[in-house]
Amino acid sequence: MYRVIGSGNSRARRVLWMLEELGLPYEHLPALPRSEDVVALNPAGKVPVLIADGVPIPDSTAILTFLADRHGRLTYPAGTIDRARQDSLTQFLLDEFDSALWMAARHSSVLPEALRQSAIKDSLKWEFVRSQKVLVGRMGEGPFLMGAAMTVPDIILTHCGDWAETACFPITEPVLSDYLSRMRARPAYMRAQDA
The missing domain is CATH 3.40.30.10 (Glutaredoxin)
Structure with a gap:
């Protein structure tokens, strides 16, 4: 266990x-x-x-x-092209979504008050919106990021989407909004919310 x-x-x-x-x-x-x-x-x-x-x-x-x-x-097997694409999406999400949200959180409540720069959040929100446009261009033809199969980046992106809503970062791409609604309807997602 x-x-x-x-x-x-x-x-x-x-x-x-x-x-x-x-x-x-x-x-x-x-x-x-x-x-x-x-x-x-x-x-x-x-x-x-x-x-x-x-x-x-x-x-x-x-x-x-x-x-x-x-x-x-x-996941896709290590050493395959699909795994390389999966890992690339994971890194993109960490670099473009997770890092912007984490930086905003640091300047909201994590850093000592004297070090917080509230103005940084405007630029982070701008980057977050720009990154959504790039992501939508990389999404596969299926219910999940890479197409028919759910993979690790789906979990990371949905968590970032939840975090964005809590932090008042706008989800501006309708394709991404629809995707997040589908992912949040998954029974395992709902069970994890109750854990």
């Missing part, structure tokens, strides 16, 4: 959803970043952390990739 450490409103939600999609048993400890439980497993104090075979694995993307590879689902 896997153990997921991290509050459900953090990137831990990605891991919880992945485990629900895979139908795997897990235990969830909704610890906050930098709490004792987290620092004991990840000296950086960041969540999520997955305990697999007694070993802590930090970083949501590393965890998703590990689970997908280990269980042979929600």
Whole structure:
């Protein structure tokens, strides 16, 4: 059984959803970043952390990739062109969506107040809208990002879409709005919200 450490409103939600999609048993400890439980497993104090075979694995993307590879689902095989495309989409989402949202969060509540720059959020929202146009051009002909099969980037993008709405970052592309509605209707997604 896997153990997921991290509050459900953090990137831990990605891991919880992945485990629900895979139908795997897990235990969830909704610890906050930098709490004792987290620092004991990840000296950086960041969540999520997955305990697999007694070993802590930090970083949501590393965890998703590990689970997908280990269980042979929600991924394409390593060394294939489809896997290269999948990994490229993952990196694009981390660079263009996740990083903008994280930078906005840092300047809203994470950094000490004296270091926060609220004006940065306008440029981050502009970049976020521009990135949506690029993403829509990369989306496959199917219900998922790469077409007919759900993969790791689908989990990352949907989580970023949820985060964007919470942070008041606009979803401006109708294709992306429709995609997010489909993903949020998945039973495993809904179970992960309750975890």
